Amino acid sequence: MKILVPVKRVPDPATTIRVLPDGSGIATDNVKWVINPFDEIAIEEALRIKEKQGGEVVLVAVGQQTWQEQLRTGLAMGADRAILVRSEAALDTLAIARLLAKIAEEQKPDIIILGKQAIDDDSNQVGQMLAEMLGWPQATFASKVEFQDRKCTVVREVDGGLETVAFDLPAIVTTDLRLNEPRYASLPGIMKARKKELKEIPADSLGVDLTPKLKIKKLDPPPKRQAGRKVASVEELVQVLHNEAKVI
Amino acid sequence: MGDVLIFAEHQQGKFPKSSLTALLAGQELAQKRGGKAIAVVAGDSPEQLAGELAKYGCAKVIALAHPALKNYLADAYAQALAALVKSAGAEYVLATATAMGKDLMPRVAARLGAAMASEIVAINNDGTFIRPMYAGNALATVEMDGPVKVVTVRATAFDAAKPGDVAAPVEKVDAELDGASTRMQFVAFNQTKSDRPQLTEARIVVSGGRGLKSGENFKTVLEPLVDEMGAAMGASRAAVDAGFVPNDLQVGQTGKVVAPELYVAVGISGAIQHLAGMKDSKVIVAINKDEEAPIFNVADYGLVADLFKAVPEMVQEVKKLKQ
Ligand SMILES: Cc1cc2nc3c(=O)[nH]c(=O)nc-3n(C[C@H](O)[C@H](O)[C@H](O)COP(=O)(O)OP(=O)(O)OC[C@H]3O[C@@H](n4cnc5c(N)ncnc54)[C@H](O)[C@@H]3O)c2cc1C
Ligand SMILES: Nc1ncnc2c1ncn2[C@@H]1O[C@H](COP(=O)(O)O)[C@@H](O)[C@H]1O
Numbered sequence: 001m002k003i004l005v006p007v008k009r010v011p012d013p014a015t016t017i018r019v020l021p022d023g024s025g026i027a028t029d030n031v032k033w034v035i036n037p038f039d040e041i042a043i044e045e046a047l048r049i050k051e052k053q054g055g056e057v058v059l060v061a062v063g064q065q066t067w068q069e070q071l072r073t074g075l076a077m078g079a080d081r082a083i084l085v086r087s088e089a090a091l092d093t094l095a096i097a098r099l100l101a102k103i104a105e106e107q108k109p110d111i112i113i114l115g116k117q118a119i120d121d122d123s124n125q126v127g128q129m130l131a132e133m134l135g136w137p138q139a140t141f142a143s144k145v146e147f148q149d150r151k152c153t154v155v156r157e158v159d160g161g162l163e164t165v166a167f168d169l170p171a172i173v174t175t176d177l178r179l180n181e182p183r184y185a186s187l188p189g190i191m192k193a194r195k196k197e198l199k200e201i202p203a204d205s206l207g208v209d210l211t212p213k214l215k216i217k218k219l220d221p222p223p224k225r226q227a228g229r230k231v232a233s234v235e236e237l238v239q240v241l242h243n244e245a246k247v248i
Numbered sequence: 249m250g251d252v253l254i255f256a257e258h259q260q261g262k263f264p265k266s267s268l269t270a271l272l273a274g275q276e277l278a279q280k281r282g283g284k285a286i287a288v289v290a291g292d293s294p295e296q297l298a299g300e301l302a303k304y305g306c307a308k309v310i311a312l313a314h315p316a317l318k319n320y321l322a323d324a325y326a327q328a329l330a331a332l333v334k335s336a337g338a339e340y341v342l343a344t345a346t347a348m349g350k351d352l353m354p355r356v357a358a359r360l361g362a363a364m365a366s367e368i369v370a371i372n373n374d375g376t377f378i379r380p381m382y383a384g385n386a387l388a389t390v391e392m393d394g395p396v397k398v399v400t401v402r403a404t405a406f407d408a409a410k411p412g413d414v415a416a417p418v419e420k421v422d423a424e425l426d427g428a429s430t431r432m433q434f435v436a437f438n439q440t441k442s443d444r445p446q447l448t449e450a451r452i453v454v455s456g457g458r459g460l461k462s463g464e465n466f467k468t469v470l471e472p473l474v475d476e477m478g479a480a481m482g483a484s485r486a487a488v489d490a491g492f493v494p495n496d497l498q499v500g501q502t503g504k505v506v507a508p509e510l511y512v513a514v515g516i517s518g519a520i521q522h523l524a525g526m527k528d529s530k531v532i533v534a535i536n537k538d539e540e541a542p543i544f545n546v547a548d549y550g551l552v553a554d555l556f557k558a559v560p561e562m563v564q565e566v567k568k569l570k571q
Contacts, residue, residue: 140350227545
């Protein structure tokens with residue numbers, strides 16, 4: 001089974017994000033950069049499938065040179081090789097999906113596993129767009145993935161419960177939090193990763209229209225909530241909710 | 249120009265409040281862009297359901313019909329909806345950012361070669377939208393180019409449409425869809441059983457976190473409070489990951505976004521990812537034994553206490569109110 005895993009570099013979810021005063025972006029001086037947590041889950045799932053069925057796990061990122069760092073981390077977790085589609089410009093999800101579609105056409109994976117959402121833009125779009133561009137079935141928000149030959153069954157986390165869908169490969173899966181617990185890169189893994197292939201391709205060599213159709217004009221910090229107050233007892237709490245806030 | 253197609257999701261033969269929210273958001277957008285708001289109800293024979301939306305303020309309701317649209321499947325629905333957008337000449341396609349809306353709309357966007365803005369919280373007069381990024385730590389003003397634009401709306405940021413006296417025409421459209429083209433099969437839906445109000449629609453939400461320590465404690469300690477208050481139950485990721493409660497109760501950046509009149513956080517520390525899903529609630533209460541817990545920074549009323557003592561007491565106090 002050949003598995004392609006698109007990986008995004010994002011600020012560590014534990015970092016406090018601050019909008020720059022001029023609204024042009026976020027302050028990045030104290031940001032630690034990591035693999036998008038959902039993509040880590042995607043890599044883990046790919047590795048488990050490979051461990052069971054054999055095959056190859058290929059990582060792909062669309063970004064700047066610094067993103068090599070996250071690709072190396074993914075290789076250290078156990079992926080076989082990585083592709084960095086180099087783009088210095090800010091791209092929208094449509095352009096990223098189009099570039100990934102080109103890579104998929106060339107690499108011909110049996111399955112592509114993405115994160116359900118990047119925790120920086122919170123878009124939740126690229127996997128679904130890619131599925132449509134390739135004409136493949138999609139199972140988003142996966143909490144369980146199983147195979148029987150080339151048939152894939154996925155349990156999805158949806159509103160009000162769990163949905164099960166089935167389809168033949170090739171297909172797209174996007175990961176939800178409960179799919180698995182990603183492993184850490186081991187020391188030998190890190191050593192091995194240094195020798196693994198990390199190929200760079202310029203984004204503009206792929207014949208894709210990269211002009212963004214969605215542009216971020218500015219960022220603003222969210223309105224601050226007025227700090228409230230502490231109450232001394234449960235009795236007081238229920239009284240204020242009843243008499244002051246009038247919500248119960 | 250400026251017409252807005254609104255995908256109105258139905259669940260088990262009903263329109264959840266989130267769909268009525270989409271209708272009102274779509275009408276606001278149409279009005280600001282000088283176009284018409286048109287609701288779309290898809291299914292194998294959706295005419296009757298479509299009729300239910302006639303009085304909710306749209307210029308027209310389209311019943312988009314095809315046998316292959318019986319169960320929701322992303323590829324078939326995307327194909328049918330994208331074809332309708334083209335034939336109707338709409339400029340915008342809009343849906344609520346429910347699990348279905350999130351699954352479907354990017355596919356529609358890709359099919360139309362259109363940009364998409366996820367989970368918008370405001371529509372500006374100049375046609376730009378506002379949407380949260382970075383777990384709500386930034387509000388982005390986004391601009392979209394192209395003949396068609398796709399948006400999902402965050403249900404908590406808009407009101408729900410209400411029925412009026414005027415009934416719009418309902419038009420049946422046979423979906424342009426190759427029934428054999430779906431490559432997906434629906435196998436099963438395992439519904440979380442609950443008699444409580446739905447998390448995203450409730451007036452009061454009581455959520456529990458890791459502080460509850462077990463699923464058993466959710467049942468014996470938290471649920472009596474949930475029920476006494478007539479609330480919906482929510483949870484933090486930590487509580488869901490630990491298996492205390494079902495997945496679809498997770499509130500937060502990557503779970504459900506809620507904005508009830510009252511949100512009670514019990515044994516939840518208040519990580520930014522959790523706040524992203526509840527900080528627009530009208531009144532926030534936090535019960536936590538750690539007075540430094542960040543949840544207190546957003547709480548209108550904070551109680552520093554052991555939840556195992558405070559929550560049963562609260563059940564009694566709320567009971568007293570009713571006497
Ligand atoms: C990619 C990603 C996505 C995420 N998405 C979400 C999301 O959507 N929603 C979400 O909630 N989280 C999300 N998280 C997780 C988030 O970062 C926190 O880890 C999580 O919210 C913590 O849950 P908690 O507050 O229940 O647990 P903890 O942080 O462990 O807090 C438990 C609290 O209970 C209190 N407590 C313990 N015992 C008692 C007692 N007896 N009485 C009173 N108080 C007590 C403690 O003082 C503590 O404050 C995400 C994380 C990542 C990385
Ligand atoms: N620049 C990128 N390079 C590689 N993969 C990406 C990129 N952006 C998004 N993805 C993938 O698409 C998923 C969803 O991202 P998004 O639609 O931006 O929320 C991520 O979890 C990644 O798997």
